[in-house]
Amino acid sequence: MEHSIGDESNGNVEREYISTSQENPEQDSSFDETDKLLEKRLLAAAANGQLKIVQGLIIAEVNVNAQDTNKDTALHLACFMSQTSEDNHAKIVRYLISKGANVNAENNDKCTPWFAASERDNVDMVRYMAENGAEVICEDCLLKLLTVASQKHCENVKKYLKEMLFYVSGAEQSKQKLLKIAIRLGHINAVRYLVSKGAVVEGEDNEDKSSLFIACKSGHSEIVKYLIEESGCNINIRNMYGQTPVMIASRKGHLAIVNYLLEKGCSVAERSNDGVTLAESGRKNLTDYRNFFHGFFILKFIL
Numbered sequence: 001m002e003h004s005i006g007d008e009s010n011g012n013v014e015r016e017y018i019s020t021s022q023e024n025p026e027q028d029s030s031f032d033e034t035d036k037l038l039e040k041r042l043l044a045a046a047a048n049g050q051l052k053i054v055q056g057l058i059i060a061e062v063n064v065n066a067q068d069t070n071k072d073t074a075l076h077l078a079c080f081m082s083q084t085s086e087d088n089h090a091k092i093v094r095y096l097i098s099k100g101a102n103v104n105a106e107n108n109d110k111c112t113p114w115f116a117a118s119e120r121d122n123v124d125m126v127r128y129m130a131e132n133g134a135e136v137i138c139e140d141c142l143l144k145l146l147t148v149a150s151q152k153h154c155e156n157v158k159k160y161l162k163e164m165l166f167y168v169s170g171a172e173q174s175k176q177k178l179l180k181i182a183i184r185l186g187h188i189n190a191v192r193y194l195v196s197k198g199a200v201v202e203g204e205d206n207e208d209k210s211s212l213f214i215a216c217k218s219g220h221s222e223i224v225k226y227l228i229e230e231s232g233c234n235i236n237i238r239n240m241y242g243q244t245p246v247m248i249a250s251r252k253g254h255l256a257i258v259n260y261l262l263e264k265g266c267s268v269a270e271r272s273n274d275g276v277t278l279a280e281s282g283r284k285n286l287t288d289y290r291n292f293f294h295g296f297f298i299l300k301f302i303l
Helices: 030-048 051-059 074-081 088-098 113-119 123-131 139-151 155-167 172-185 188-196 211-218 221-229 245-251 255-263 278-287 289-302
Strands: 002-004 017-019
Touching: 030 051, 030 074, 030 088, 051 088, 074 088, 074 113, 088 123, 113 123, 172 188, 172 211, 188 221, 211 221, 211 245, 211 255, 221 255, 245 255
Parallel strands: none
Antiparallel strands: 002 017
């Protein structure tokens, strides 16, 4: 059996042949060892930006989705190392995808190549992978990406992740997921856009994941006002725990939202399934040091 390997030192793909015993392959352990060696070389070449070597190894039918001990694939490594849309790593990314690399492969940290590209603030690669099958209609995925982008000051990717909400025209389920994400991010223009495209602001509730609950929990008062005044959300809607939006806002210490909901006439006599009233919901904040002052003023306002 022969494997060909590209040599990056030459402008053309040169062939280096590694032969294994063909007389009795069932008794020759070097067969598997050689494949593993070539997979390691593929991973190293992808990380080092050695395009010709990567091409030679893929031509030699080395597994394009081979993983290292952290379950990173060649695509993970190339995405992480790419800094521009035209460097060798970016070319490797495009080549690997054209050869069937799994754009949604997860490593041991549950990160996909898309995460790797976002960490480098490489918006061109993030966009390219989204256009080539990367799963982006996923709340946890987008929020994690935005968190990573924010922590690492990846302003280009951060801007892209927010702007991409404007260009969704897919399935209804996708619109609903993106609506929730837009609300949690506090992106009012994206919320308006998605609603105009048919996203439903009130539907079957699961825990406290309906639009108004998400806005109250996240503390985005502008979106709360939009949902009530322009989208007709029920101000006294209950979640599966019997809680109302004002209870959620109170527990999270969002005084401005509590004040607004009370002015709009929300019920203050309601009790959750476990018997907790709005006043008691605000009182619970007093046990949380981070929300102490919010809890104090909310309790004072209610009582």
